[in-house]
Structure formats: structure tokens, C-alpha cells
Amino acid sequence: MKKVKVAILGFGTVGQGVYRILIEKRSQLKQMLGVDLEVAKILVSNPNKPRPHAAKELLTNQIEEILDIPNLDVVFEAIVGEEPAYQYLDRLIEKGCNVITANKVMFSKHGKSLQEKAAKHGVQVGFEATVAGGVPVIKTMDNLLRVNKVQRIQGILNGTSNYILTQMRGRGMAFEEALEDAQKLGYAEADPYNDISGQDAFRKLMILSELAFKEQPDWKDVKVQGINEITSQQVKEATEKGMRYRHIAVVQKNYKTGEVHATVRPELIDQSHPLYSIEEVNNAVAIEADLLGTVTLVGPGAGMLPTASAMVEDYGDMLTKTKNVISI
Amino acid sequence: MKKVKVAILGFGTVGQGVYRILIEKRSQLKQMLGVDLEVAKILVSNPNKPRPHAAKELLTNQIEEILDIPNLDVVFEAIVGEEPAYQYLDRLIEKGCNVITANKVMFSKHGKSLQEKAAKHGVQVGFEATVAGGVPVIKTMDNLLRVNKVQRIQGILNGTSNYILTQMRGRGMAFEEALEDAQKLGYAEADPYNDISGQDAFRKLMILSELAFKEQPDWKDVKVQGINEITSQQVKEATEKGMRYRHIAVVQKNYKTGEVHATVRPELIDQSHPLYSIEEVNNAVAIEADLLGTVTLVGPGAGMLPTASAMVEDYGDMLTKTKNVISI
Structure with a gap:
């Protein structure tokens, strides 16, 4: 089964929820999505803060380390505020990475330009979680x-x-x-x-x-x-x-x-x-x-799991779309 | 723009609704779906009954005439009852045609077998309209x-x-x-x-x-x-x-x-x-x-337009899916 590399940007409530779902539901996701999702990196502001749920070697505070991951398929972005979230996603899209965001402050302002850029680079943008959490x-x-x-x-x-x-x-x-x-x-x-x-x-x-x-x-x-x-x-x-x-x-x-x-x-x-x-x-x-x-x-x-579920569902939806860059 | 041939099976309230949407919204649908939908035939029980809204030459009471349409891409089925709806769809799927149904009596019994057959023949089955009309x-x-x-x-x-x-x-x-x-x-x-x-x-x-x-x-x-x-x-x-x-x-x-x-x-x-x-x-x-x-x-x-809209939306959804047999 094809392995898919994933990064999470921001590790507050929603970012942790995404991580939990990817870990705890790994076998259901394999079966339903047809791919094996593997968390390659998590962007945090302080990688030295103890986090009981995530291995220390996954954590980084350097966006460059995320941009350098070879064949990174998708990032789940749950940072608060407009910047640096926007420039991160902009650069990731340029590198051919699909992006899924829960960041309404950023997306209400920059959503259009991210989507236009994504179309140009043949990737997709998921934003279900920016509005009304788990409600589709x-x-x-x-x-x-x-x-x-x-x-x-x-x-x-x-x-x-x-x-x-x-x-x-x-x-x-x-x-x-x-x-x-x-x-x-x-x-x-x-x-x-x-x-x-x-x-x-x-x-x-x-x-x-x-x-x-x-x-x-x-x-x-x-x-x-x-x-x-x-x-x-x-x-x-x-x-x-x-x-x-x-x-x-x-x-x-x-x-x-x-x-x-x-x-x-x-x-x-x-x-x-x-x-x-x-x-x-x-x-x-x-x-x-x-x-x-x-x-x-x-x-x-709102809430950890409903919002995070909406983000992972976005990825499931991307995988069914013709424009998707991943060949399963 | 690619022309797509469509047939409608059953011309009661819902079938007429589908026809109305395909005619009245033709230009919006072209723009949104990227294809031009053309109604090739409508299956009715009595083709001689006067119907003010559909040209007489579109009407037939012979399923064979529908099965014989070259490159028929999709049928919208809104017949009442299990048979002959099931055998019609079964034969259409075998011919490589996508099917979209509003027929809950038929689909509650035969949905599984239609979907299995569709998977084998590389086509899709839409059934949003079988449950709760226009509610997705x-x-x-x-x-x-x-x-x-x-x-x-x-x-x-x-x-x-x-x-x-x-x-x-x-x-x-x-x-x-x-x-x-x-x-x-x-x-x-x-x-x-x-x-x-x-x-x-x-x-x-x-x-x-x-x-x-x-x-x-x-x-x-x-x-x-x-x-x-x-x-x-x-x-x-x-x-x-x-x-x-x-x-x-x-x-x-x-x-x-x-x-x-x-x-x-x-x-x-x-x-x-x-x-x-x-x-x-x-x-x-x-x-x-x-x-x-x-x-x-x-x-x-329920209702003509909500149910018919759900059926046409099903087709829009099919067009975005990788499994879709139509190459746009």
C-alpha cells in the first residue's frame, strides 16, 4: 500500500486532534482511503515543551524542515492567525503539496489566492474545518x-x-x-x-x-x-x-x-x-x-475531534478527485 | 465542449423535474460541470399522451431504444416500484452507463447488487435522491x-x-x-x-x-x-x-x-x-x-425540484471522481 507523508502545522487542540486520528484510526483510514498516512513532522513553536502524545523527533520549529520533506503529500494547518500561516501554505503549495486548513482568520483573507495558486500547481486546498467545525x-x-x-x-x-x-x-x-x-x-x-x-x-x-x-x-x-x-x-x-x-x-x-x-x-x-x-x-x-x-x-x-475529523475527511475527499496529484 | 448523452426513465414529477433542470439550467450546467448535457430519450409508459413540456420525438416506451443509444453516459431513473426499474438499470450498467436513481423501493432491495455490478463495469451509481429528497x-x-x-x-x-x-x-x-x-x-x-x-x-x-x-x-x-x-x-x-x-x-x-x-x-x-x-x-x-x-x-x-436537483448534483459529483468513465 502506498505510504503518504503528512505534516501537521500547529499543535494546539485541533492539530493534536488530527494527530490522534491519524494514529488511532490508522487501520480504518488505510482501509477507507487506500493509502497509509504517516506523520513525518509536526511544526510547533517550542519543540522542547514536553508533549506526552507525540514523539520528540517529530517536532520542529523550522518550516524549512517541513518544506524539505521529500514527497510530502499533504499538510494539515491549524495555526492561529494570518501569518505566518499564509506564507507557509503558499510555499508548500508551490512545492506541490496539498493543504488542508482550519484557519479561518487566514483563509477568509487569503483563501482565493491560495486556491488559485493550488490550481496552477495541480494540488488541492481543503477548508471544511474553517467554518462550523465538524458540520459539512x-x-x-x-x-x-x-x-x-x-x-x-x-x-x-x-x-x-x-x-x-x-x-x-x-x-x-x-x-x-x-x-x-x-x-x-x-x-x-x-x-x-x-x-x-x-x-x-x-x-x-x-x-x-x-x-x-x-x-x-x-x-x-x-x-x-x-x-x-x-x-x-x-x-x-x-x-x-x-x-x-x-x-x-x-x-x-x-x-x-x-x-x-x-x-x-x-x-x-x-x-x-x-x-x-x-x-x-x-x-x-x-x-x-x-x-x-x-x-x-x-x-x-468546534472541539478537538469534530474539527480534526473534518480535516481528515477533506483529505479523503481529495483522494477521490481527478485533480489529485497522488497516484494510488 | 464535450456533449454528454442523457436519458430519463419515468416522466412523473421527479423525471419532469430532471428534464426541466437540464433544459432551463443548460448554460449554468455547462459552466459548472464542463460538459453539455443533451437529453436523448425519455422512457414513458404511454408515448402518445400529450406532454406540453417535452418534444414528442424524445418519448419512447421501449427500453431497447434507450439501450441502443450510442455513448449514453447517464440515465436518471425515477420510475415507481421495483420492477422493471431494477432490470433496466442492471442492463444499462452492463452497457457501461452511469445510473442515478430516486427509486427507494427498488434501491433498498437491489442497491448492493447494482453497486457491485457498477464497480465491475467501471461506472457509478448515484442514489442521493432515494433518501430525504434534496437533503444531502x-x-x-x-x-x-x-x-x-x-x-x-x-x-x-x-x-x-x-x-x-x-x-x-x-x-x-x-x-x-x-x-x-x-x-x-x-x-x-x-x-x-x-x-x-x-x-x-x-x-x-x-x-x-x-x-x-x-x-x-x-x-x-x-x-x-x-x-x-x-x-x-x-x-x-x-x-x-x-x-x-x-x-x-x-x-x-x-x-x-x-x-x-x-x-x-x-x-x-x-x-x-x-x-x-x-x-x-x-x-x-x-x-x-x-x-x-x-x-x-x-x-x-420531497418535491419536484429538490429531488431532481439532488439527482443532477449526483451527476456533477460523478464527474469529479477518478472512477468516472467520461474523459472530459
């Missing part, structure tokens, strides 16, 4: 777009915000109290700014816009509002009317004017809305298409 | 199965039953009244037996079982119960407790014993159940997998 939004959209026109996408794209809103309603908590609770449970970062300000959902929405409409609205025209100004009094009043606050990211295209318009903000919705029932840390995306109508996908929007 | 359950499962083990699948697989239960709760209707309403709106057939007895959901569940577990439980061991015995009094009492009746098809595998177990019946569920909020004629499938957790897909489970 990207592949579903990719597929339906072959036949449908997408008119609008509405999503609950930040699990932390949804968790906080759920607790404020269900347990009558104040915003700060619910946030603290989310932090205790590991749903929110120590610095929760990106989540509760709407910035995290905004970046994911831009990735969906690029895929559905081949363009993004001008970022400065998008009104981005978080959940931090919602009071428990407002939540109580909404509940009494049978309504719910949801933090919803929306992007839609007006096919007459060609204009793509997006908003990210808390919205007060009733039972008839497809995102009304999405609770706790779940993410959900409702895609409205001309032939299919509204298809809604719901599931875990 | 098959592709999602296919993809996640490369990395995950599926433990359980729960689905609302019959839109008519779900519509009736929704009306009984929301509008206080009796079963018969809600059924009549569904028939008026075209959601239920004149003979609603397959829908309300659970048989329709059962066949779809068996297709999901085959895909997820590579096997089906013995059909005679599956308890299949419809919604026809639920009274409006029972629905009222459930509503008072915050519970809802849903007609749920479940299949699960016990990986210790290897046993696959399925039931199809009305269940009383509470708010925490992923299918609690699925209303009206929607279908939904909740897939529980070892890495991803629970992913739920919701959308239109």
Missing part, C-alpha cells in the same frame, strides 16, 4: 452549487455566543455570568473578544460568501455586532413573546443588482425561523437555494 | 464514513407523516382531517398507505443502514409502525407536557455484538431531541458518529 457546510455547498444558485446563507457560526444566549434564556443568567460559565467549560477563550464581538462569525461568513457567490462584500460595509450588549431583561421579554435572540451571520446576493450584502448581529427570531431551535454550543447553517429550497445543517461547531 | 444525507454520510464510525442514525424520513403530526398538534386536527389536508396540498398520494404505514420511511432507513453499516437488519425483524393509530387526544396530552410525537426511523449498530437493529415508529420526544423542532413536510436525519458527534441535516424531503 463547505462540501454541501460545493456540491449543491453545481446545479443551484444560492440566494442567502444564514448561520449560527459562533458556538460560544450561542451557548451564552442559551444560558441567558434557559437559566436566566446575566451575560457576564454566562460568559464565565462558558469559560469554565472551555467553550470560551480566556480572551473571549473574537467570539463575543462577532469577529469570529464574520470571518467564517466571508469564507461562505466567497464560496457561494465567488466574492465577498467590502469588509468595511459589513455591520458586525456581537452579543455583549444584550441584557437579561431583553432576553426575558423575548422569551415571554415566544421569541429568541440568536447571533446570526447572514450573507445574500441580489441577482438583479449583483450586490452581495452581509450582516453579523443578534436577531430576534420566532419559531418559524430555521435557526430558532439551535441550542448550546451547536453551530448551524441554513442555505437557501433556487432549486433545493432551504437546507439546514446542524452540529458541533 | 448520502453524500454527507459517504464522506464522514471515511474517518468516522457511525453509531446510530435517526430520521424523520416521511414528509407526509410529519406534516400530519404537525397539523394534529398545531391545529388540533384529527388524523383523518390532517390526512385529507395533506392530500389536498399534494403532500399525500390518493393512496397514502406507503406514507402513513411507515413503509416508505422503512425503505429509506434500509438504504441508510446499508451505507452506514454495509448491511441491513433482517427485514422481518424490523418493527414498522405508522402514525395512523395516534389520536388527537394523545397529541393533546403530549403537547401539555411539552413533548411531541415524531415518526422516527432509527437504525443503530452495536459494535460489540455486531448486531444492527432498526425500528420505525412514532416516538414521544422532548425538546432535547435533535428531531423535536422539525416541522411540516421537512425531513431530517441525525447522524451520530464517533468523532463528529451528532450532525443533523434538515430540508425538503
Whole structure:
């Protein structure tokens, strides 16, 4: 069976999840993918930090060591932030390596140029994990777009915000109290700014816009509002009317004017809305298409194993595609 | 651009939907799929019946005329019932033709043998439209199965039953009244037996079982119960407790014993159940997998355009696969 060399860039929660799946599921993956995946290197910032789960000789802090691996087939990138992730992937693609990323901050900005470069070099880019973790939004959209026109996408794209809103309603908590609770449970970062300000959902929405409409609205025209100004009094009043606050990211295209318009903000919705029932840390995306109508996908929007699974599934998908550079 | 010859078998609602999409979306499909799809023949039972939307010279009631089309690339099959659909597809595959079906009665029984035959002849079988219409359950499962083990699948697989239960709760209707309403709106057939007895959901569940577990439980061991015995009094009492009746098809595998177990019946569920909020004629499938957790897909489970779109999407997917016999 053909051996495939793999590298992992970044070894936080998601990178470790990818490693765990590649090790623990090695025999299932062999059977399902028809190749034997072997982790050749892992890029970390500090290779001397003790890591109980990965052999020390796999670790490096030098991207050159990864670029020098002969016949490297694919990298799984789970670094936080735009740089150096973008330049790493750019150079890897140039060397003929497939790339799979979970990095929404980087991909919302550089996704288009990475994909164009990949097409030129005959490799593929997987980015399912950049939006909604383990929920297969990207592949579903990719597929339906072959036949449908997408008119609008509405999503609950930040699990932390949804968790906080759920607790404020269900347990009558104040915003700060619910946030603290989310932090205790590991749903929110120590610095929760990106989540509760709407910035995290905004970046994911831009990735969906690029895929559905081949363009993004001008970022400065998008009104981005978080959940931090919602009071428990407002939540109580909404509940009494049978309504719910949801933090919803929306992007839609007006096919007459060609204009793509997006908003990210808390919205007060009733039972008839497809995102009304999405609770706790779940993410959900409702895609409205001309032939299919509204298809809604719901599931875990984050977490080690769901996100890492989405990345390994991306590789499985690549292996079935004609453009794939690996000959099995 | 390469021309691709297509035939449609069966010209009821779904067959007409496929035809409409191929005609009305011809230029989008050219652009997205990279081929020009041309309908060569349509198999109908009575070619003399006036059909305003399709040219008379396309119609035939002779399968031989379809089998004789040179370089026929794909057939879209939307015939009702097991035979002659199965033998038609079997013969077409033998001739090297890709097949795409919406026929759950046929496919739940013969899917495995059609797929084995297709593998031998280097062609592909698409069956997304056999389960939950336009909701991409098959592709999602296919993809996640490369990395995950599926433990359980729960689905609302019959839109008519779900519509009736929704009306009984929301509008206080009796079963018969809600059924009549569904028939008026075209959601239920004149003979609603397959829908309300659970048989329709059962066949779809068996297709999901085959895909997820590579096997089906013995059909005679599956308890299949419809919604026809639920009274409006029972629905009222459930509503008072915050519970809802849903007609749920479940299949699960016990990986210790290897046993696959399925039931199809009305269940009383509470708010925490992923299918609690699925209303009206929607279908939904909740897939529980070892890495991803629970992913739920919701959308239109039937209807001309959603189902037909799923079939044409299947063809788009085939074109990206390495096994595809068409060289573009």
C-alpha cells in the first residue's frame, strides 16, 4: 500500500486532534482511503515543551524542515492567525503539496489566492474545518452549487455566543455570568473578544460568501455586532413573546443588482425561523437555494475531534478527485 | 465542449423535474460541470399522451431504444416500484452507463447488487435522491464514513407523516382531517398507505443502514409502525407536557455484538431531541458518529425540484471522481 507523508502545522487542540486520528484510526483510514498516512513532522513553536502524545523527533520549529520533506503529500494547518500561516501554505503549495486548513482568520483573507495558486500547481486546498467545525457546510455547498444558485446563507457560526444566549434564556443568567460559565467549560477563550464581538462569525461568513457567490462584500460595509450588549431583561421579554435572540451571520446576493450584502448581529427570531431551535454550543447553517429550497445543517461547531475529523475527511475527499496529484 | 448523452426513465414529477433542470439550467450546467448535457430519450409508459413540456420525438416506451443509444453516459431513473426499474438499470450498467436513481423501493432491495455490478463495469451509481429528497444525507454520510464510525442514525424520513403530526398538534386536527389536508396540498398520494404505514420511511432507513453499516437488519425483524393509530387526544396530552410525537426511523449498530437493529415508529420526544423542532413536510436525519458527534441535516424531503436537483448534483459529483468513465 502506498505510504503518504503528512505534516501537521500547529499543535494546539485541533492539530493534536488530527494527530490522534491519524494514529488511532490508522487501520480504518488505510482501509477507507487506500493509502497509509504517516506523520513525518509536526511544526510547533517550542519543540522542547514536553508533549506526552507525540514523539520528540517529530517536532520542529523550522518550516524549512517541513518544506524539505521529500514527497510530502499533504499538510494539515491549524495555526492561529494570518501569518505566518499564509506564507507557509503558499510555499508548500508551490512545492506541490496539498493543504488542508482550519484557519479561518487566514483563509477568509487569503483563501482565493491560495486556491488559485493550488490550481496552477495541480494540488488541492481543503477548508471544511474553517467554518462550523465538524458540520459539512463547505462540501454541501460545493456540491449543491453545481446545479443551484444560492440566494442567502444564514448561520449560527459562533458556538460560544450561542451557548451564552442559551444560558441567558434557559437559566436566566446575566451575560457576564454566562460568559464565565462558558469559560469554565472551555467553550470560551480566556480572551473571549473574537467570539463575543462577532469577529469570529464574520470571518467564517466571508469564507461562505466567497464560496457561494465567488466574492465577498467590502469588509468595511459589513455591520458586525456581537452579543455583549444584550441584557437579561431583553432576553426575558423575548422569551415571554415566544421569541429568541440568536447571533446570526447572514450573507445574500441580489441577482438583479449583483450586490452581495452581509450582516453579523443578534436577531430576534420566532419559531418559524430555521435557526430558532439551535441550542448550546451547536453551530448551524441554513442555505437557501433556487432549486433545493432551504437546507439546514446542524452540529458541533468546534472541539478537538469534530474539527480534526473534518480535516481528515477533506483529505479523503481529495483522494477521490481527478485533480489529485497522488497516484494510488 | 464535450456533449454528454442523457436519458430519463419515468416522466412523473421527479423525471419532469430532471428534464426541466437540464433544459432551463443548460448554460449554468455547462459552466459548472464542463460538459453539455443533451437529453436523448425519455422512457414513458404511454408515448402518445400529450406532454406540453417535452418534444414528442424524445418519448419512447421501449427500453431497447434507450439501450441502443450510442455513448449514453447517464440515465436518471425515477420510475415507481421495483420492477422493471431494477432490470433496466442492471442492463444499462452492463452497457457501461452511469445510473442515478430516486427509486427507494427498488434501491433498498437491489442497491448492493447494482453497486457491485457498477464497480465491475467501471461506472457509478448515484442514489442521493432515494433518501430525504434534496437533503444531502448520502453524500454527507459517504464522506464522514471515511474517518468516522457511525453509531446510530435517526430520521424523520416521511414528509407526509410529519406534516400530519404537525397539523394534529398545531391545529388540533384529527388524523383523518390532517390526512385529507395533506392530500389536498399534494403532500399525500390518493393512496397514502406507503406514507402513513411507515413503509416508505422503512425503505429509506434500509438504504441508510446499508451505507452506514454495509448491511441491513433482517427485514422481518424490523418493527414498522405508522402514525395512523395516534389520536388527537394523545397529541393533546403530549403537547401539555411539552413533548411531541415524531415518526422516527432509527437504525443503530452495536459494535460489540455486531448486531444492527432498526425500528420505525412514532416516538414521544422532548425538546432535547435533535428531531423535536422539525416541522411540516421537512425531513431530517441525525447522524451520530464517533468523532463528529451528532450532525443533523434538515430540508425538503420531497418535491419536484429538490429531488431532481439532488439527482443532477449526483451527476456533477460523478464527474469529479477518478472512477468516472467520461474523459472530459
